[in-house]
Amino acid sequence: MPPRSASSPALCPECGARGAPAPSVTIASLVRPEALAALATTEGFRFCASVECGTVYFHPETGETVARSGMRIRVGQKERGPDRTLCYCFGYKAGEVQGRAAAGEGSTILRDIGEKCARGLDRCPETNPRGACCLGEVKAAIEEARRRLAGSPSSNLPGHQDECPSPSRGSFPATPNWKRRKEERS
Numbered sequence: 001m002p003p004r005s006a007s008s009p010a011l012c013p014e015c016g017a018r019g020a021p022a023p024s025v026t027i028a029s030l031v032r033p034e035a036l037a038a039l040a041t042t043e044g045f046r047f048c049a050s051v052e053c054g055t056v057y058f059h060p061e062t063g064e065t066v067a068r069s070g071m072r073i074r075v076g077q078k079e080r081g082p083d084r085t086l087c088y089c090f091g092y093k094a095g096e097v098q099g100r101a102a103a104g105e106g107s108t109i110l111r112d113i114g115e116k117c118a119r120g121l122d123r124c125p126e127t128n129p130r131g132a133c134c135l136g137e138v139k140a141a142i143e144e145a146r147r148r149l150a151g152s153p154s155s156n157l158p159g160h161q162d163e164c165p166s167p168s169r170g171s172f173p174a175t176p177n178w179k180r181r182k183e184e185r186s
């Protein structure tokens with residue numbers, strides 16, 4: 001194994017998975033106050049998305065970690081059940097998303113989330129332990145439900161955008177990109 005350097009990927013000390021950078025505001029919002037007070041900093045943490053792994057956040061430089069027990073909320077990414085949360089801003093759980101996707105309503109859910117994000121109602125960095133928009137995870141759950149349906153037509157989910165079309169992100173247009181592309185096609 002090559003020596004770890006600043007440019008090498010930050011790997012979870014418990015499971016070895018590569019962690020995604022978690023914004024400081026996410027740590028400050030979702031870590032329990034007593035665990036938060038023990039941290040040297042809220043900057044520079046990574047989120048471990050492995051379902052099996054008990055570590056939620058780890059810091060590649062300080063070595064500090066935050067376990068599930070140190071979180072104020074249940075971390076859906078660390079669960080498998082139908083009541084695990086997929087969309088933290090608007091409360092969509094995996095069972096509901098997959099059930100509605102199987103009933104052909106997957107696009108309705110994506111439209112609902114996309115429209116609320118476009119109106120600036122989302123607070124992904126403060127609500128989602130990953131610190132980013134849930135759209136990619138919601139789409140994955142919908143596609144999984146569709147794959148489970150034997151003989152179902154191939155995915156026709158709009159676009160490939162996995163992040164909020166939120167005005168709070170700055171440069172996003174008021175109309176979600178996927179919606180815009182759809183309108184241009186028609």
Ligand SMILES: [Zn+2]
Binds near residue numbers: 016055
């Ligand atoms: Zn891990």
